[in-house]
Amino acid sequence: xxxxxxxxxxxxxxxxxxxxxxxxxxxxxxxxxxxxxxxxxxxxxxxxxxxxxxxxxxxxxxxxxxxxxxxxxxxxxxxxxxxxxxxxxxxxxxxxxxxxxxxxxxxxxxxxxxxxxxxxxxxxxxxxxxxxxxxxxxxxxxxxxxxxxxx
Amino acid sequence: xxxxxxxxxxxxxxxxxxxxxxxxxxxxxxxxxxxxxxxxxxxxxxxxxxxxxxxxxxxxxxxxxxxxxxxxxxxxxxxxxxxxxxxxxxxxxxxxxxxxxxxxxxxxxxxxxxxxxxxxxxxxxxxxxxxxxxxxxxxxxxxxxxxxxxxxxxxxxxxxxxxxxxxxxxxxxxxxxxxxxxxxxxxxxxxxxxxxxxxxxxxxxxxxxxxxxxxxxxxxxxxxxxxxxxxxxxxxxxxxxxxxxxxxxxxxxxxxxxxxxxxxxxxxxxxxxxxxxxxxxxxxxxxxxxxxxxxxxxxxxxxxxxxxxxxxxxxxxxxxxxxxxxxxxxxxxxxxxxxxxxxxxxxxxxxxxxxxxxxxxxxxxxxxxxxxxxxxxxxxxxxxxxxxxxxxxxxxxxxxxxxxxxxxxxxxxxxxxxxxxxxxxxxxxxxxxxxxxxxxxxxxxxxxxxxxxxxxxxxxxxxxxxxxxxxxxxxxxxxxxxxxxxxxxxxxxxxxxxxxxxxxxxxxxxxxxxxxxxxxxxxxxxxxxxxxxxxxxxxxxxxxxxxxxxxxxxxxxxxxxxxxxxxxxxxxxxxxxxxxxxxxxxxxxxxxxxxxxxxxxxxxxxxxxxxxxxxxxxxxxxxxxxxxxxxxxxxxxxxxxxxxxxxxxxxxxxxxxxxxxxxxxxxx
Numbered sequence: 043x044x045x046x047x048x049x050x051x052x053x054x055x056x057x058x059x060x061x062x063x064x065x066x067x068x069x070x071x072x073x074x075x076x077x078x079x080x081x082x083x084x085x086x087x088x089x090x091x092x093x094x095x096x097x098x099x100x101x102x103x104x105x106x107x108x109x110x111x112x113x114x115x116x117x118x119x120x121x122x123x124x125x126x127x128x129x130x131x132x133x134x135x136x137x138x139x140x141x142x143x144x145x146x147x148x149x150x151x152x153x154x155x156x157x158x159x160x161x162x163x164x165x166x167x168x169x170x171x172x173x174x175x176x177x178x179x180x181x182x183x184x185x186x187x188x189x190x191x192x193x
Numbered sequence: 194x195x196x197x198x199x200x201x202x203x204x205x206x207x208x209x210x211x212x213x214x215x216x217x218x219x220x221x222x223x224x225x226x227x228x229x230x231x232x233x234x235x236x237x238x239x240x241x242x243x244x245x246x247x248x249x250x251x252x253x254x255x256x257x258x259x260x261x262x263x264x265x266x267x268x269x270x271x272x273x274x275x276x277x278x279x280x281x282x283x284x285x286x287x288x289x290x291x292x293x294x295x296x297x298x299x300x301x302x303x304x305x306x307x308x309x310x311x312x313x314x315x316x317x318x319x320x321x322x323x324x325x326x327x328x329x330x331x332x333x334x335x336x337x338x339x340x341x342x343x344x345x346x347x348x349x350x351x352x353x354x355x356x357x358x359x360x361x362x363x364x365x366x367x368x369x370x371x372x373x374x375x376x377x378x379x380x381x382x383x384x385x386x387x388x389x390x391x392x393x394x395x396x397x398x399x400x401x402x403x404x405x406x407x408x409x410x411x412x413x414x415x416x417x418x419x420x421x422x423x424x425x426x427x428x429x430x431x432x433x434x435x436x437x438x439x440x441x442x443x444x445x446x447x448x449x450x451x452x453x454x455x456x457x458x459x460x461x462x463x464x465x466x467x468x469x470x471x472x473x474x475x476x477x478x479x480x481x482x483x484x485x486x487x488x489x490x491x492x493x494x495x496x497x498x499x500x501x502x503x504x505x506x507x508x509x510x511x512x513x514x515x516x517x518x519x520x521x522x523x524x525x526x527x528x529x530x531x532x533x534x535x536x537x538x539x540x541x542x543x544x545x546x547x548x549x550x551x552x553x554x555x556x557x558x559x560x561x562x563x564x565x566x567x568x569x570x571x572x573x574x575x576x577x578x579x580x581x582x583x584x585x586x587x588x589x590x591x592x593x594x595x596x597x598x599x600x601x602x603x604x605x606x607x608x609x610x611x612x613x614x615x616x617x618x619x620x621x622x623x624x625x626x627x628x629x630x631x632x633x634x635x636x637x638x639x640x641x642x643x644x645x646x647x648x649x650x651x652x653x654x655x656x657x658x659x660x661x662x663x664x665x666x667x668x669x670x671x672x673x674x675x676x677x678x679x680x681x682x683x684x685x686x687x688x689x690x691x692x693x694x695x696x697x698x699x700x701x702x703x704x705x706x707x708x709x710x711x712x713x714x715x716x717x718x719x720x721x722x723x724x725x726x727x728x729x730x731x732x733x734x735x736x737x738x739x740x741x742x743x744x745x746x747x748x749x750x751x752x753x754x755x756x757x758x759x760x761x762x763x764x765x766x767x768x769x770x771x772x773x774x775x776x777x778x779x780x781x782x783x784x785x786x787x788x789x790x791x792x793x794x795x796x797x798x799x800x801x802x803x804x805x806x807x808x809x810x811x812x813x814x815x816x817x818x819x820x821x822x823x824x825x826x827x828x829x830x831x832x833x834x835x836x837x838x839x840x841x842x843x844x845x846x847x848x849x850x851x852x853x854x855x856x857x858x859x860x861x
Contacts, residue, residue: 052832056635057640058635058639058642058643059638059639061647062638062639062642062643080630110631111631111632112604139631140630140631140632140634140638141503141627141630141631142449142630142678142681143627143630144689145627145683147367161634161635161638162638162642163634163637163638163641163670163671163674164644164646164674165641165644165645165646166669168638168642169645
């Protein structure tokens, strides 16, 4: 809670990937808080402030980094629920996935994703890509004001 | 008020009314004139009477003899309408009066101004009684004009009424005779119009009187009737014609419908037409015969209700397989061929007979591509199946032939099954490559990622050997990542649909050379590019072909101090194929391995010599085959290589540049 910046929500089920992404964001010297969710359900709980996140008071994230293939609720469903919710629908969502399959690209763009990034296998490329992504979305990009569309 | 009165009466009324008004006005003027004339005459008459009386009574006045005067006045009795008379002496005193019985108070007390005046219904007044120039007194007379006037008015009115009656009678007779001139033609028109509107008889014509406006109106009316009659006749003719055409078309339609129906019903094959919810619409006679049913008994009913599974056969799959096949047709709108089915039929007596069928279910789509019907076609293969079951043994030629045919049916059944398995395998392959894409790359990324982290973390603790090991691990992981990516791309090429349009090969090649950034190489090659024909094909895939071939040519000629890449067309093959090539002056290859070149993961050079995954040429081969063309190569170690591909004649686009063939020279 040290920073007044809005946090980054990282929804990723693979702990190895979580560690690599955290490292990459740290290398990029981002000081935003990073919240992690190890499946789609946890990510939705965080965003809708329920379940284990029932008492969460902080602001909604500046950006959501979303894996597609996750247990329980997959990334597409999380994205769909975010876009359908009047409070959350404007939050930038970046899909960060291993898949370059056309069907995944088509579906997520149709659901309104802001960016689609394939995780590079090469470590250096990975660090650079994730770092740039975090820098752009968490610092450079102006997130939408809170509570844009309260009904 | 007069609006609804018949025109004849209207005309007469107008004429009579006009006559009455004119007459009344004239009578009024006459009456006024006569009235004033009458009054003047009365006044003059009275004055004359007064003169006579006055001169008769001068002596009585002069000698003041009132008795004489009274006598003289009493002569007034003869004048019926003189009701009073009086004489006044010189001093204006009443001297004598008539009638003598009246009291003196009934007369004016003293004489007034000379002259007679009308007052109420009387004419009364004074006149002087003179002897020479000497006035002896005054005479007063009162004349009852009321009675006279009444008599006169009565007479006048009677006269007026008499005249008026005569004139009206004449006017009536005249107007009755004359109005016919105007009302006659109008009435005739009206009657004609009524006749037409009531009887719809357009042949009636209005009689014409003269050439005045009414005559012209009649002419116009008759002309209009002529035109209506003409139009009516044409319209009727048209209706008759149209009706006749419609009837003919209907008849034709019915005849052709019946014909199509009977054609369909007498088809030698076994056909049933089903609605999308499997109700029977129609069936061929052959089908009815084979299934031992009647048309009336099955049309409109559910297929599975009509043909249930044999209840005595526990494992019967006939209905479930057929339903699955029909469901597939409904979902995909593509014909579905079923393997041979055992599907027993029920005899009219309820006993089931063993039957084997070879069915095909085809969709009938509407213009909007909606499923309208499903045609279920079957072939009764029971005899063949039984023979096959019975087995050979017979040396009879005919029997062997039939047995062979039965075997063909069985193997076609196996082909069907294999086809279905292939479809399943294809779907599994798709699922597999999807999962590879997601799941296989993740651990590789972790291997490389954590190797990288370890390198950073323990850089000072590792000796050179340790560093090299880590580099090897990370290099291997990256190579495997590339292999997976290329393999996925390769499988995508096989799976994705061809998007065929007209392709500009010159543009594709120029685009590949620009995007490949080959001029940045330490030894950029010398290009020789001939004009290429336009073809029909998938531009993205053909670009991939050119990219792989050009990239290979640049890569393998990279060690030549003067690398050169030639792109062009070779002469068309005998069956009209267009042939393209990419040639380089690089390391070449040994022709004994040429067969391996286009296989997946097949490489003729080590990775330390030339980098690569061994997928590129496999992609080229796959793409060209999918376009219906061929790939081949020529080469010699150390003397370069040439890679050819062809596209079929049907891919040719006739137009400018299409005939450009064999452009490039062939340097070595």
